[in-house]
Amino acid sequence: MSVNSARSLGDFLRSRRSRLDPASFGFSGRRRTPGLRREEVAQRAHISPTWYTWLEQGRGGAPSPDVLEVLGHGDAGGVKRLMHPELGPVELEYSAFSVDGRLDLGMIAYTPLDGEMAGRIKLLASRGQST
Template structure:
């Protein structure tokens, strides 16, 4: 079941990338046959990648088959994939799924003390995208996470469904698209798990932006991601998002810190903040 869903995700991703490309860019002309859908045709991708049309069609259809590293790279070149998109393609093909969250929290008292004493907004997300730890500065600058019911304290829900988050983040659309692309890259590998499909279904039903962006199937990294926050007392605060994983040998957990952007005056404003 897991392999089947990953193959479907791979096929959907290839189709979305194919549809995003202009045939004219590659010198393809319509001739006497008008295109019914935007983007490149399957036979054009196969031609550019140097593979047979039948084989590429089967790959898009999610059939059970193997693809070598070299062939996937050829397809990546044909579709002009970014580095992050290539990694995503290879991971889906290799079926390397992230760890599943254990029932008990791995956060020790020492780790939680580190979170509390971080000088910048800091929070921790588990493999199911649940927010499980944060510091007071994160609550002051972003939103009061403790006031959110536990079942709603899921990072994607907070970003897309809670007005308080959207009102504070000035560049909400830009930063949220990057966050969703990062999420899509990592979590399509576990698309067979019930919590994942339930979360995606709920967000597609409750958030129009999520529904619109999800079908575009964009993947990416958080490198250089910035978040601008409008604080009622401190004014505009500008941060770069720094993330890292692996807590006590558990790689699927993610720590996220908002680091003041150099030269923005944000660090100086935070130094004057009394909590």
């Protein structure tokens, strides 16, 4: 990741974090600055607060597409689009869950958007099982 792109990512993350309303994410209490705290954003993205801070400072390296998607949306869910070598285009809805106060306990659940996609995934999974 180049210095300019790391700096741009950091600027984006700071700007996005300051525009997120803590109350809409279930956080309360007095704040010195607008938006979510770094620790709160890191928890939602299932990354360490240290790494998130480094990303904002332009020294954390390149995050994965999944981490970027959660950081970009600022929420705990959305739609994941990918290209599978056998299924072709796949769209999955995802939800991120974590145990309050435990950054090490988190899960992202993916579900097909419709019945047709669920059937294609089920058929592909059944190919890997012996009968």
